[in-house]
Amino acid sequence: MSGLDLSPQLxxxxxxxxxxxxxxxxxxxxxxxxxxxxxxxxxxxxxETAVHGRARDPSRPxxxxxxxxxxxxxxxxxxxxxxxxxxxxxxxxxxxxxxxxAIDAVLxxxxxxxxxxxxxxxxVTKAEDMAQCRGMRMGYAPxxxxxxxxxxxxxxxxxxxxxxxxxxxxxxxxxxxxxxxLFVIGTPCSDNTTTANFHDFLxxxxxxxxxxxxxxxxxxxxVELRFKDGRKKAIxxxxxxxxxxxxxxxxxxxxxxxxxxxxxxxxTVGYMGGQGEQxxxxxxxxxxxxxxxxxxxxxxxxxxxxxxRKGAVTGFMANVERxxxxxxxxxxxxxxxxxxxxxxxxxGPRGLEFARARVEMKAIETILHLRRxxxxxxxxxxPPHVWTLVEPYGLKPDDAERAVxxxx
Ligand SMILES: Cc1cc2nc3c(=O)[nH]c(=O)nc-3n(C[C@H](O)[C@H](O)[C@H](O)COP(=O)(O)OP(=O)(O)OC[C@H]3O[C@@H](n4cnc5c(N)ncnc54)[C@H](O)[C@@H]3O)c2cc1C
Ligand code: SF4
Ligand code: SF4
Numbered sequence: 001m002s003g004l005d006l007s008p009q010l011x012x013x014x015x016x017x018x019x020x021x022x023x024x025x026x027x028x029x030x031x032x033x034x035x036x037x038x039x040x041x042x043x044x045x046x047x048e049t050a051v052h053g054r055a056r057d058p059s060r061p062x063x064x065x066x067x068x069x070x071x072x073x074x075x076x077x078x079x080x081x082x083x084x085x086x087x088x089x090x091x092x093x094x095x096x097x098x099x100x101x102a103i104d105a106v107l108x109x110x111x112x113x114x115x116x117x118x119x120x121x122x123x124v125t126k127a128e129d130m131a132q133c134r135g136m137r138m139g140y141a142p143x144x145x146x147x148x149x150x151x152x153x154x155x156x157x158x159x160x161x162x163x164x165x166x167x168x169x170x171x172x173x174x175x176x177x178x179x180x181x182l183f184v185i186g187t188p189c190s191d192n193t194t195t196a197n198f199h200d201f202l203x204x205x206x207x208x209x210x211x212x213x214x215x216x217x218x219x220x221x222x223v224e225l226r227f228k229d230g231r232k233k234a235i236x237x238x239x240x241x242x243x244x245x246x247x248x249x250x251x252x253x254x255x256x257x258x259x260x261x262x263x264x265x266x267x268t269v270g271y272m273g274g275q276g277e278q279x280x281x282x283x284x285x286x287x288x289x290x291x292x293x294x295x296x297x298x299x300x301x302x303x304x305x306x307x308x309r310k311g312a313v314t315g316f317m318a319n320v321e322r323x324x325x326x327x328x329x330x331x332x333x334x335x336x337x338x339x340x341x342x343x344x345x346x347x348g349p350r351g352l353e354f355a356r357a358r359v360e361m362k363a364i365e366t367i368l369h370l371r372r373x374x375x376x377x378x379x380x381x382x383p384p385h386v387w388t389l390v391e392p393y394g395l396k397p398d399d400a401e402r403a404v405x406x407x408x
């Protein structure tokens with residue numbers, strides 16, 4: 001093992017109902033949460049303009065779903081990295097930045113030595129140590145609490161790998177933090193939960209949950225599991241034991257956050273629009289610089305799109321309405337599940353249409369859960385573009401809910 005500090009000394013986290021412990025509340029000025037938090041009063045239009053030079057462009061319809069981007073591509077590393085969640089583009093970008101001396105350190109997550117599924121924030125200064133950070137972990141960890149220690153150690157040229165609620169806070173404070181250079185590599189994020197809850201989910205999936213080494217919700221409507229002995233298993237979404245999970249399995253934060261695709265990153269590295277490959281949203285010139293660093297290590301192609309999302313999103317909304325109202329999820333008869341599970345990858349939304357469907361589903365969840373549980377948050381927490389996303393499904397803001405755009 002390398003010299004990575006996997007148990008940084010951090011201040012305790014104050015309790016807030018909507019907080020994913022991004023790390024700002026543990027910094028020297030916790031009061032900055034008021035400005036930095038996407039759950040308090042986010043300003044996406046203002047920050048998109050500050051970061052990318054413009055907000056999302058109404059004449060480019062996909063920007064309504066995915067935020068500003070220069071180009072979207074399907075991508076994979078020609079030689080996938082062992083242990084990576086997909087082919088390891090995220091890790092490789094950070095390695096290249098360190099190898100070329102473009103930055104002093106990378107701020108990201110490593111697995112907790114005593115629980116491989118628990119994320120722990122780390123500062124990485126050697127490219128070879130990035131290998132330890134590969135793969136996805138479920139849970140929250142105070143990534144941004146290591147910003148001040150990094151700057152105090154003289155690491156002013158940084159790359160940060162993070163999920164949307166962490167990157168929002170980073171961008172809101174970027175100017176006052178005083179970086180010399182900053183590269184932001186984002187991943188999409190949805191349906192995160194506490195690491196403890198995630199272990200309960202693994203217990204439902206296998207008699208030997210400790211043997212599970214990998215889990216991913218794939219864009220072909222299957223969850224892929226990998227095991228210590230090299231076995232792989234794909235379970236159709238419809239056959240997952242989701243309806244037996246407790247109603248608070250996903251915290252309210254993750255049922256109501258409004259940025260699925262990490263719109264403030266320089267580059268977003270996901271899979272939703274990739275049809276089995278990775279999916280890159282290159283958002284600005286720094287994002288282009290990052291892709292160039294990969295050279296011919298990365299294979300790029302045009303993303304595809306097929307199927308129609310409306311039916312899938314409408315069905316999803318009916319289930320969220322039941323769940324938000326405290327009713328059990330509507331269960332499909334067992335005999336029908338394998339048939340629908342077989343059909344969905346063939347006739348359901350695929351590629352970019354799948355990604356659009358997921359973004360709309362998340363926007364619907366946000367509105368329905370906030371209406372039920374924290375209606376007074378809607379006005380300040382839900383930006384205008386989210387209302388545009390849910391409008392085709394009959395959801396409209398009333399006067400008390402309508403957001404006031406701070407830039408108008
Ligand atoms: C909770 C969660 C939900 C996600 N949901 C989606 C989704 O719905 N759609 C989609 O397209 N993509 C989603 N992703 C991103 C996806 O899982 C891949 O991580 C991403 O596509 C990059 O793959 P890769 O092979 O390039 O990553 P790798 O090279 O394996 O690197 C992964 C990076 O992610 C970091 N990381 C891992 N876990 C966490 C965590 N809990 N918090 C913060 N950083 C972490 C690691 O430190 C590492 O730097 C999600 C990621 C997370 C953490
Ligand atoms: S800014 Fe971060 S630490 Fe502060 S309340 Fe929001 S998520 Fe929590
Ligand atoms: S789902 Fe949203 S709130 Fe939850 S961890 Fe991901 S980005 Fe943060």
